[in-house]
Every structure is written in C-alpha cells, then in structure tokens.
Amino acid sequence: MRLLHLTDTHLGIKRYFRGAPAGWTRAEDHLAAFRQALDYALTGDPPVDAVIHSGDVFDRSHPPADAVAAATTALAEVARKVPVYVFPGNHDGLGLLHSGEGVLGRIPGVTVADHPTAIVVRGVRIGLLPFCRSPAAWGANAASLGSCDLLVAHQAFHGARVAGFTFRAGSDPETIGEELIPATTRAILCGHIHPRQSHTLGPATVYYPGSTERTAFAERRETKGFSIFEFDRVGRCRTVDLPSRPMVEVHSERDLVHVRDGALVRLTPTARTRDIEQAALARGGWVVPWKYPERQVTLFG
C-alpha cells in the first residue's frame, strides 16, 4: 500500500513584493508546488494507491476564488486516476466546507473528511482526523474510529520541533500527548508542523512531510516537498524534494551578495534604508514591503 502524503499547501497566500513582476503574488509559487506534488500521483513510478492532503489546503478560511478554481482543476485531474482524501487544517475549515457539501468534496473522486473518518486502502485501515484544538477531543475522535494501522492528522504532537521551540504536551494547550494515541497506531502522517521531520511517540512514529513551499522567512533554510509512505508489514517513508524560491534575510549591506534574481528579500529593521533596498532591487531581488519612516508635518491648526 503506497500513499502520496502532502500537506500545508497554503494556496491563495497573498504576499506582494517590491520589484516583482506586475500582478505577481507569492500564491503562484504555492500553486506551482501543489501542482508538482500532485503530478507525482499521475506520473510517479511505482504508482500510488491514494493521495492524502492533511490540511491547510488553503491559507485562509475564505480563500480567493482563483485559488479555489486552481485547486479544483488540479485535484480533479488527479482524482480521475487515484482517489484523493482531504481534510481541514486550522487555516481552512470553512474554505473546504462553506458550500455545505464542501467545495472540494464536489469533485468526483475527492473525499473531504470534515469529521473523523476511517478508510481502507489495499486492506490497510486509515483514520483521517481533521484539526482539533482540544487534545482531549482529538483523543476521543481517534478512539471513535476503532483500531487503525495509520492515522492522518493536522496537529502538534509532543516532541515536534519548529525553529527554537519543541512542543510539550501539558505546557502547550493544543499539543497531543502519547496517552491519547490509540495502542494499535503504527504511524501518524501529520500536517501542521512546517519543518519536515519525524519522531516516535508511544506506539507510533509521527511523520511530518512539512509544507510544500516556505510560508514565512522563518522557513528560509528548509527543504520543502512531500512524502511517499509505504506500509506492508513495515512502514517506509520517502521524502521527495520540490524546488523552493530562494529567500534571503538582509541585516546589512554585507548580506546583499546573497541576493539573486527572483529571490525573496526581507530587510531586517537595521537594514531598512532606501540605499539597501535599491541595491537589493538592482541585484534582481523582490523585497518585502515595509513602511518608510514617516515624519509628521503640521499643515494647519
């Protein structure tokens, strides 16, 4: 049994940059990564039995219409060949569901699991668990599905790491602890945590393929992609890298050498001068807008 697992595609993320082509927004990069991940389901060898997206399909609960249309086109093409399962993350609950039946759920071959759902793929029982703010409620949802070999979730589990922070059950109100994982669980395929990683927790190994593109400058050093997960008597997880647009943080003029054509550039507060911005633009960088310092002038009164 072989799954393509992608997550946290954050489609429709609107970010504008000085120096970028007119009308360009960061949403184009996120859509390209989404399409490339799905393309593997059409052309990858050996073929996959199902595609599972574990949440944050869209960046916002009411995504822009063009993002919904692009997602629909891409998912419909894949779902003609391979069954696709999608469930909401913390960003996109309403985005998937606002039409009642669910916008994406109307695509033939796409199942939107807006509540805990067990599916069987080649004899393997898989529990799909939409995002849940309360660990106790998440545990009750997981238990309600009976015995599953695999769970797919959109949560932070105890031991997950992001830059400078490790999630701990009990100290963070939303973090899932070991005691809530059903004993039959062999693996958890998980979204929500954007850096790619895996760790063991109780009976299970938790695999996070991470977001398909960088959603913030904090992710600028991370390699992005998706996972191919195989499960027979043993589980194997292989990550597939996707290209990401370079991101450069400029603290002073010295960092300008790293700016390349089409790189996204963030000037830290110490580097926010017109000269440094002009130099970054001259090197082809696309710069995060910030407000120039303003001086208040009294015109009258």
Ligand SMILES: [Mn+2]
């Ligand atoms: Mn996310």
